Amino acid sequence: MSGKLDGKRAIVTGAAQGIGYACAERFVAEGARVLLADIDADKVRHAAEALNANHPGTAFDIGCDVGDLSDLAKMVDHAAQVLGGIDILVNNAGITQPAAILEITEAQYDRVLSVNLKAGVFATQFVAKHMIDQGCGGVIINMSSVNSVLTIPEILAYNLSKGAINQLTRNTAIALAPYGIRVCAIGPGTIMTELSRQSVASDEEKLRAILRRTPIGRAGEPEEIGAIAAFLASTDASYITGEVVYADGGRLGLNYTVPDRD
Numbered sequence: 001m002s003g004k005l006d007g008k009r010a011i012v013t014g015a016a017q018g019i020g021y022a023c024a025e026r027f028v029a030e031g032a033r034v035l036l037a038d039i040d041a042d043k044v045r046h047a048a049e050a051l052n053a054n055h056p057g058t059a060f061d062i063g064c065d066v067g068d069l070s071d072l073a074k075m076v077d078h079a080a081q082v083l084g085g086i087d088i089l090v091n092n093a094g095i096t097q098p099a100a101i102l103e104i105t106e107a108q109y110d111r112v113l114s115v116n117l118k119a120g121v122f123a124t125q126f127v128a129k130h131m132i133d134q135g136c137g138g139v140i141i142n143m144s145s146v147n148s149v150l151t152i153p154e155i156l157a158y159n160l161s162k163g164a165i166n167q168l169t170r171n172t173a174i175a176l177a178p179y180g181i182r183v184c185a186i187g188p189g190t191i192m193t194e195l196s197r198q199s200v201a202s203d204e205e206k207l208r209a210i211l212r213r214t215p216i217g218r219a220g221e222p223e224e225i226g227a228i229a230a231f232l233a234s235t236d237a238s239y240i241t242g243e244v245v246y247a248d249g250g251r252l253g254l255n256y257t258v259p260d261r262d
Contacts, residue, residue, distance in 0.1 A: 003031030004234035009083035010034045011075065013066050013123065014093030016043040018193035019143065022222035023090050023229040025051060028058045030230050032088065035079040037064040039093075066093045066119035067111065076126040085134050088233045089127045091120040091165075092143040096158040109157050116161035117168070124172055128181055137180025139233045142169050144187040146248045162187075166244050173242030182241040184232045189248030191220045212257040215250035 010027050014020040015036035024034045028051050036051075038044035041063025051059035060082045064075045079086050094116045097108040124140055131138035147155070148162035165185060173183040190196065190210050196219065200206045211217060228245055231237055246252055 003029065004230055004236065005088070006031035008032040008087040008233070009079070009085050010088035010090065010233070011037060011079045011086060011123075011127065012090040012092055013037045013064070013075075013119070014143075016040050016047050018195065019188065019191060019222045019225045020090070020092040021047050022226035023092060024059065024226075026223070026226035026230045027088070027233070028055045030234070032233075033058045033060070033083055035060045035062060035075070035083060037062050037066070037075050037093070039063065039065050066123065067114035069118075069122055072119060072123055073126055076123065076130065080130055086127055086130045087136075087138050089123060089138070089140045090143070090229060090233075091123055091141070093119060094143060094158075094161070096155050098154050099156060100153045101156055104156055112157035113161055116158065117164050120165060120168055124168070124183070128172075128176055128179070131181055132179050137182075139237075140172065140176075140181065140183045141229055141232050142183070142185040144169070144185040144244050146187055146189045146246060146251055148187055148244070149252065169244060170242045177241060182232075182237070184237070184240060184242070185244040186225060186228050186232070187244050187246040187248065188225055189214065189220060189246070189251045191222055191225060193222055208260055212260065213251055213254060214248070215254055215258055217258075218249065220247060220249060 010032050012020050012024045015024045016038035024036050027034050036044050036048050044061045048059040048061035062078050065071045097112055099108050142165050144165045145162040147159045148166045151159050169183050169185040
């Protein structure tokens with residue numbers, strides 16, 4: 001059975017687990033071949049092996065610190081080599097370091113912005129040049145957040161980086177449109193990744209606080225974000241560029257908290 005992404009070649013950063021892995025998994029299921037990149041080389045190798053177990057020869061891996069531009073360039077060159085070209089990039093890798101305005105250090109600020117924003121800028125530049133040389137367009141998907149427009153004071157640098165990702169998406173969508181390259185973003189709300197399950201889901205009060213801000217009444221799953229990424233990367237979304245798709249269970253439209261659901 002054919003998939004939405006048959007024959008496509010994709011890079012997904014931060015792909016060892018969570019949303020990045022879910023995007024790679026859905027891409028492979030839809031017929032793409034994918035290079036999974038992550039700073040944890042061992043973990044991303046195991047992630048690629050897991051995908052190849054069900055879809056042999058579709059997943060490749062590379063250890064990569066996306067905040068290091070030399071590593072980033074090697075990642076893109078490696079993708080072009082092992083995949084034979086690049087049609088899709090998902091700028092998913094991201095970190096946070098809790099710190100509000102009165103406490104944040106230069107080192108914390110620089111590291112978060114390096115991974116969450118600078119990497120997206122230059123991965124886009126490097127990949128777009130490959131796409132232009134190929135002459136057949138492509139799709140770049142950035143991972144934003146509801147925190148691009150909402151805010152949690154204790155994660156200042158993260159909030160700043162995600163707000164900037166939205167502007168990066170709009171700017172590059174316009175700049176790259178003449179080359180047939182679409183640029184979109186996904187803005188997740190609370191998604192039950194491995195980290196969320198260990199932190200939020202293990203604390204009943206924290207989970208209730210989140211659900212009181214989520215009209216749909218539950219947290220999202222990584223696979224739901226992967227499905228959106230596959231749609232945006234496919235020809236089904238061929239007239240969409242420069243947009244941020246928020247998958248947040250209704251949080252952005254909420255002007256109050258909803259009652260507990262027992």
